Amino acid sequence: MTQPFAPAAFPYARPRRLRSSPWVRRLVAETTLTPADLIWPLIVHDGAEDRVPVASMPGVFRLSPRAAAEAAKEAHALGIPMVALFPNIDGAIKDAVGTGATDPDGLIPDCIRAIKDAVPDIGVMTDVALDCYTDHGHDGVVEDGRVLNDASLERLAEQAFIHAHTGADVVAPSDMMDGRVQAIREALEANGLHDTMILSYAAKFASAFYGPYRDAVGSAAMLVGDKKTYQMDYANSDEALREVAMDISEGADAVMVKPGMPYLDIVRRVHETFRVPTFAYQVSGEYAMMQASIANGWLDQDRAILETLHGFKRAGCAGVLTYFAPKAARLLGT
Numbered sequence: 001m002t003q004p005f006a007p008a009a010f011p012y013a014r015p016r017r018l019r020s021s022p023w024v025r026r027l028v029a030e031t032t033l034t035p036a037d038l039i040w041p042l043i044v045h046d047g048a049e050d051r052v053p054v055a056s057m058p059g060v061f062r063l064s065p066r067a068a069a070e071a072a073k074e075a076h077a078l079g080i081p082m083v084a085l086f087p088n089i090d091g092a093i094k095d096a097v098g099t100g101a102t103d104p105d106g107l108i109p110d111c112i113r114a115i116k117d118a119v120p121d122i123g124v125m126t127d128v129a130l131d132c133y134t135d136h137g138h139d140g141v142v143e144d145g146r147v148l149n150d151a152s153l154e155r156l157a158e159q160a161f162i163h164a165h166t167g168a169d170v171v172a173p174s175d176m177m178d179g180r181v182q183a184i185r186e187a188l189e190a191n192g193l194h195d196t197m198i199l200s201y202a203a204k205f206a207s208a209f210y211g212p213y214r215d216a217v218g219s220a221a222m223l224v225g226d227k228k229t230y231q232m233d234y235a236n237s238d239e240a241l242r243e244v245a246m247d248i249s250e251g252a253d254a255v256m257v258k259p260g261m262p263y264l265d266i267v268r269r270v271h272e273t274f275r276v277p278t279f280a281y282q283v284s285g286e287y288a289m290m291q292a293s294i295a296n297g298w299l300d301q302d303r304a305i306l307e308t309l310h311g312f313k314r315a316g317c318a319g320v321l322t323y324f325a326p327k328a329a330r331l332l333g334t
């Protein structure tokens, strides 16, 4: 930005003046972070126990539908507007086309109902993708070792419809098939679900940082090969803008960049180019990386959490998906 005046030089300019006490730092702060900026991802499971710890994500548990409803209550009390659901499905029901993804009485529909019963006023977002339900761990349908695009769209649209019909407020396709937003939007419109929001994982990169999540949902052991034929190459940035443009034109209400911290340059470009609500996901590997340092006493937990979350806001995020959501909301107060 060019300024309409010649900037003063030292000693007339002393930037430290505006940092000299807590009150003035608060007064001139350019961004704010509140619990309203947070989305809390919840890993849910269909096992018998209410809470099972995830080894690679200290502080994160696989939750039963009942425990997920409790977590949603906690989130609501803390001022967190929305939770996002991710399923760990019993391996015995996984198959090549991810049949479980479209079971109207499956784990995610159960969780949506349990949460909406317990806390009608919290937003519920669901992940639209097949990876948690397939025996090959891919987000779409696989044939002869290839992830099929168009055949996957039908499955994804049906999955999104079932979530929305059950009561999900926001469906979030994380699969990265071409044309999925359009397929989902058409299915929602055709069934009168005009108010369901689509938050698309528009710029989702093939990333090492999803490792702990795949462990948490039980898709890691299943995954055959990698996801590089559909998730983005981390060398690219212009391509992210094309992906976002497509998703908006197909009917996405809001978009997401994922992972978070290594991709804040993408957030900034997307936000400045499109001016639509832009979210980012501080993913499992980012969480695990920070928790490992915190556990070793190498990083101060509270300061590190708030600093990273402010980074997302500075880059232009409307909100952040983070496993630190309840901890951060407590730090911020409600």
Ligand code: PBG
Binding pocket: 127, 128, 129, 130, 131, 139, 174, 175, 209, 210, 211, 212, 213, 214, 227, 282, 283, 284, 285
């Ligand atoms: C896949 C999906 C992934 C995450 C959310 N949805 C991982 C992947 O693409 O393999 C990752 C979330 C995280 O790492 O916290 N549908």
